[in-house]
Amino acid sequence: MALFSSSTRQLPDTAVVPRHVAVIMDGNGRWAKKRFLPRVAGHVKGVELVREMVRACLERGIQYLTLFAFSSENWRRPQEEVSLLMQLFVKALEQEVEKLDRNGVRLRVIGDLSRFEPRLQELIRQAEAKTAANTRLNLSIAANYGGRWDIMQATNRMLAAQPEKRGGWEESDLEPHLAMSFAPEPDLFIRTGGEERISNFLLWQLAYTELYFTPMLWPDFNTVEFDKAIVSFQQRERRFGRTSEQLTEKPNA
Ligand code: IPE
Ligand code: IPE
Ligand code: MG
Numbered sequence: 106m107a108l109f110s111s112s113t114r115q116l117p118d119t120a121v122v123p124r125h126v127a128v129i130m131d132g133n134g135r136w137a138k139k140r141f142l143p144r145v146a147g148h149v150k151g152v153e154l155v156r157e158m159v160r161a162c163l164e165r166g167i168q169y170l171t172l173f174a175f176s177s178e179n180w181r182r183p184q185e186e187v188s189l190l191m192q193l194f195v196k197a198l199e200q201e202v203e204k205l206d207r208n209g210v211r212l213r214v215i216g217d218l219s220r221f222e223p224r225l226q227e228l229i230r231q232a233e234a235k236t237a238a239n240t241r242l243n244l245s246i247a248a249n250y251g252g253r254w255d256i257m258q259a260t261n262r263m264l265a266a267q268p269e270k271r272g273g274w275e276e277s278d279l280e281p282h283l284a285m286s287f288a289p290e291p292d293l294f295i296r297t298g299g300e301e302r303i304s305n306f307l308l309w310q311l312a313y314t315e316l317y318f319t320p321m322l323w324p325d326f327n328t329v330e331f332d333k334a335i336v337s338f339q340q341r342e343r344r345f346g347r348t349s350e351q352l353t354e355k356p357n358a
Contacts, residue, residue: 109290111276111312112289113313113345113346123167123292123293123335123338124289124292125167125290126167126170126171126291126292127172127173127295127306127314128294128295129294129296130323132147132297132298132299132321132323133150133322133323133324134147135147135322136322145189147323148190151323152197153324154323162244168242169242169288169291170244171215171245171246172245172247173250173304173306174194174246175247175248176247176249176250176304177216177217178305191221191222191225195224195225198228199228202235205244206236206239208241209239209240209241209242211239211240211242212232212244213243213246214232214245214247215245215284216251216284217254218248221249243287247306250284252305252309253305255283255308256308256309259279259280259283259284263278263282290310290313291310291314292315293315293317293334293335293338294311294314294316294317295318295331295334296316297322297326298322300318301318313343315337315343319333
């Protein structure tokens, strides 16, 4: 069972801070290039920013933070960069999980993990188990994740769960099988690095998310910029297909 009803059917509470923020952390390579450094230097700096964002979410009472770390298309990068990214991932898990746990953060990794090395898969499994009881912040790292992959794997699992059913499937049949069924749909989506595209991130879940794009490169991003995105979110009227007047009359009509 999905914990949350979709925002396409029921209005989420208008909270002061967004409940769920999803981020495409883009621009590490360009940040490094500007400094005549190897691309990986940008990724190293990018990990520092993840730490800062987690802290910011804890301070602001944001309950869900989902970060796109590696897309299903990123395997197309030079082999050396891919393997350095994997090493960074391993290192981050080895070094950060203890602290995340102490701060009440529940860590999940969403994506097709089968393509990762056994050591990395094991570290992910351990980190998820260790932090499973935490409730302060749900931190999800999308790794080897693709929105289309997610919809397809969910469809396959949905069909397998009820093999006798012939037709009449509804959105609510699929949703419990999606990789993020444990979370409400993102309220705010942020992409750094200037590109204005979704790049196969949470396709299903972003249906009614407020989108925020900034030219700032991910390693330059900080809490001040994060707060600008939140303020921009707070100034928007989320209508979910309704008229402005309906919202002031009956919020869940
Ligand atoms: C995002 O930064 C990080 C990953 C995709 C792993 P990029 O590496 O895409 O940086 P740019 O877009 O080349 O600057
Ligand atoms: C998207 O970034 C994925 C991550 C940030 C992990 P990319 O930089 O790979 O996106 P495209 O391919 O340029 O759209
Ligand atoms: Mg990029």
